[in-house]
Amino acid sequence: MELATGDTATRTTDTRVGRQREQFDARLDAFFAEQSVRATLHDDRFRELWTRLRELARGGKRVRPLLLLAAHDGLGGGRREDAMRAAVGVELLHTALVIHDDIIDGDLERRGAPNITAAFTSDARDHGLPAARARAWGETMALLAGDLLLSAAVREVARIDAPAGLRERVLAVLDEGVYLAASGEQADVAYGIGLEHPDAEAIRAMMHRKTACYSFETPLRMGAALAEAPEPLIHRLGEIGRGLGILFQLRDDLLGAFGSPEVTGKSASSDLREGKVTMLVAYARDEPAWEAVAPLWGHPELSDDEVGLLREALVASGARRRLEKEIEREGAHVLSLIGAARMPSALAAELRHAVRTGMEREA
Secondary structure (H helix, E strand, C coil), X not given: XXXXXXXXXXXXXXXXXXXXXXXXXXXXXXXXXXXXXXXXXXXXXXXXXXXXXXXXXXXXXXXXHHHHHHHHHHCXXXXXXXXXXXHHHHHHHHHHHHHHHHHHHCCCEECCEECHHHHHHHHHHHCCCCHHHHHHHHHHHHHHHHHHHHHHHXXXXXXXXXXXXXHHXXXXXXXXXXXXXXXXXXXHHHHHHCCCCCCHHHHHHHHHHHHHHHHHHHHHHHHHHHCCCCHHHHHHHHHHHHHHHHHHHHXXXXXXXXXXXXXXXXCCCHHHHHCCCCHHHHHHCCCHXXXXXXXXXXXXXXXXXXXXXXXXXXXXXXXXXXXXXXXXXXXXXXXXXXXHCCCCHHHHHHHHXXXXXXXXXXX
């Protein structure tokens, strides 16, 4: 009987989320249509930049805008138009940050397809430019694209039709998300190039700053603020978002080494070839099984067999199992926060659904 009830609740949540996603996708596409018209005043290359940004924005999980809308609607908010505009803002922010992250990491692929850098690099090569110049052109276009979307994200949120004090609070939440994301990105790069040698707790803090805050905590707090929820509930939703973000990042670490590229749309060896300092590596670092293969880690030209040796060491060292247990613990922690919060049952159901997704997702 409990299973049937759970299945019914899941179907109801899926239906509601599906409807919200359709509404949001239409609104986001309208934003890019407006920018495409605006770009007609400029040259062909600038119009092409916006065309590719529009294509890049299609698809994806829409985690951030859907969380914001869930918080606003679930708390009985009456500012749906403002919430939708803010939802566009957080999605544009996410797209901007992943574009910049790809530049920092030197990546040429996003969601299993060429990213902005790769697309414009290919164009330049087709026009006869040598490889180095073509790559510089591609990275320049990506940098400008990220800048444009960062500006647009703030502009969208600043245009919400709310009293000045409320608008300022919502903007302050967005600003804090950007601020922490930059801090987390800096730490991530410092760890990756060996400027610092973090333990698991430092990596966890970096995860919160770089991704968990702007992706989960920020949209939940923005949606709740627009619903004019009481401050203690906004704070509790922020804690829930923080835990959800850590949960998703822990799962990302696992998929980054053991996921299926056909499902995730990402390489399952790039973290190992780049020498990315993940929780898996932090857990494995002092174990003999890892020490035996550690010289291979971080070499971009690793063969598939050598990648396999690193994966085997992550298992033999107990790092994979430790990470899986940490995912279970974090999921239980977030569920307990949801259970303790006084919020409408529909919103609690959506958040519990997000926890299950974070723990079980394969992409």
